Amino acid sequence: MAYSEVETIRKTLPKTALTDLAKEVVKRVANNLRAPIPPELRPTSAQIDELCQALLSQDPLAAIGLIEQAQRKGFSYDTLCQIYLAGAAARLGEWWDEDQLSFYKVTIAASGIYAILRTLRLQRTLPAQDLRRSAIFASVPDDTHTLGITVAADMARDRGWDITLLTGLSHDALVEEVENQDTALIGLSASGKRVLPAVLKLIVALRLCKPKARIMICGRLAAMDLHLDGIVGADVAAADFDTAFDYMEKMMNTAPRAP
Structure with missing residues (x-):
């Protein structure tokens, strides 16, 4: 596959x-x-x-x-x-x-x-993780449309999530920031096909530096039927807020927890 x-x-x-x-x-x-x-x-x-x-x-x-x-x-x-x-x-x-x-x-x-x-x-059989209600939301490098991810971060906080919002960072700076944090979920916002190469490059880097984290693609790119939840290894593509938050809650409810 x-x-x-x-x-x-x-x-x-x-x-x-x-x-x-x-x-x-x-x-x-x-x-x-x-x-x-x-x-x-x-x-x-x-x-x-x-x-x-x-x-x-x-x-x-x-x-x-x-x-x-x-x-x-x-x-x-x-x-x-x-x-x-x-x-x-x-x-x-x-x-x-x-x-x-x-x-x-x-x-x-x-x-x-x-x-x-x-x-x-x-x-690989991974040990059970003590997953908290925390996530990183980030805009893809060179994507100036950050309003959606900012609103999503606020909405997730209202639902009890601890959200780290990262916008305006270069590729290497974003990867380094994510690598230094402990998170179970990384939500990436992408506004359209123009940033697809940057999205794929970022997913590759995050998969290599954070193999245990789940990656969710959001924004208009997620609605374009590009099968981003298969190509390069994103876990889900959420085209709207409700789909994204439903996935986050499902992830928390089904994930194993450390004793």
Whole structure:
């Protein structure tokens, strides 16, 4: 499923937007590389190269096969994400900077990395969370239509939610702000198709830095039947206030809570 969603994006977006998405995946995943790494968990240079070549191949299952082999050897989720995939992303980034990879090849590899991360996330058994009635509402970078998200934040507060409202931030500043906060829900407001590339890039970044959080797309873009609740991994697209608040309440009522 994750591979088909990413392939849909590659066929839909212009080359410049795809380049931004590919750079976002490679940069975010490569930045997850942790040091020092225990020797028994450190992949060899040959293993990293093998994973990179699998990600660059036309076979969407080649790379996931290597990840499954690593899982059978006992590699944990954190090891796979923070060491194995991060190492491959860093290597791909080096090849890209050195012009050893074409744009087309890089988008294939980035699509593979992101699809694997989404697959691993879906497979992962997460501990019960102590979810509070808190959420982050944010306007998409470069979207000047912030009245709707401001009104939504006030309405959610009237319903007993603790809302952090973020508007007017650049992509990196917004991701950093969200990454430093503990939240179960991120609501993103987007006014139309013009900001679709920025929305997709932002979802990718948030999925990588906040894998446990749910992402809700709001605003006029959510009403355009673009299947944003599937592409790139948004959890729901809410075209109006009632739909958004119904989802938030349902999320709270069905989510497991820590004892």
